[in-house]
Amino acid sequence: MVKKSKLRYFVRAATIASLYFVITFFTKPLSFGAIQVRIAESLTVLPYIFPEAIWGLTIGCFLANIFSPFGPIDMILGTFLTFIAALLTMEIGKHSKSKYLAPIPPIIFNAFGVAFYIIALSGLSGKIGFEAFKYVFVNFKLVPYFLGVLTIGLGEAFSTYGLGLPILSALQRRVKTNEI
């Protein structure tokens, strides 16, 4: 395979970012239901074979989160979680672990992380600094948290295992034959 130049790397990352963004909006009216299946999240398996997908997913997630009702919070925290999960997925791929492990980081980080900041932030009261921080932990409600973890995690699992893995297998075949 020809060694990819830096520019090629960036352009491909940018395409993955816009794919994430476009798919998020394209499937928006289709992905309603008790358990939301975010089709775009199936792309989170990509860093397993393409390291440039880390930047792609991070930027794509950022662009899509501009429209989140949580706006700035999702833009920073949600994007950061995506970045870390993508890094781990890449590591899994690098050490050529089973591809069935690839969707684990995005599922874990999104389920536990996103549910955490949503519940924690909505429970914050008008306290300042350290006191507010302590308050979040003291008054942390476990029941809604785990409900959040469950719904987000399930939706994530459906899209990554249901759709992400078939995509990954299909792409792997083409990578082997140098098609992409």
Next chain:
Amino acid sequence: MKKGSILGQYQPTNSLVHQLDSRLKITLIFYIVIILFFVRDFNGYLILLLFAFILVLLSRVSLISSFSAFRPILFLLLFTIFFQMFFTPGEVVFKLYFIKISKEGLTLSLYIALRLILLSTFTFILTSTTSTVEIAEGFQMLISPLKFLKFPSDDIALMISISLQFVPILFEEADRIMKAQVSRGAEFNKGNPIRRARSFLPLLLPLLLSSFDRADQLANAMEARGFVVGAKRTSYKERRFRKLDYYFTFIFISVSIVALSVGRFI
């Protein structure tokens, strides 16, 4: 498919709020969201709510659309209110068999509701008065000082602008592939969640492959024209702060200070 309706809530009315510098708008919205979590008094929230309402009126976007901004958080809103209301211990004001509503629970859930509504309203003001491209550009400029911390902000800025270029192209492509697959009998959004997710494979895989092709073409074209990664770039439009931007900053900060001091000093 109408592109305008999908691409967020941007409504081009060219009002005063629209004309503000996008960097400033992003910073101010971030600032007000942080402030939101430090307001101590109910009246403070009312001040912010009034302020948000005035901003929505000033930006001349449709009022109905600003209410639709709550729709995605409605479930979360009801859910947290429900939990705070019934499971917060304190002075009982309402009792029906085993259901107890405490005074503390009521006030807490009111605060949470107000805060979530304010959060989504301010975000709505940002996204309805600033196009995605402007927001992304604003961010590129905001992160550029991070260069000194070895943060690859130039590279990220490059990737953001390339991906924004790709968005309309890929939208069309996705639409085309979807129609082609539907005409062959593909069904989206049917069956159980796994089935539903899987049904997108005939859309996603061709889309991925064709977009990788496009990426290679673009990279070839850029290389052929002598694009160098990391070279200093100039831009067609230079942005400068205007008087209007300074006025708004002043108003924003004073309102936030008033909202913060209610219940503390006043």
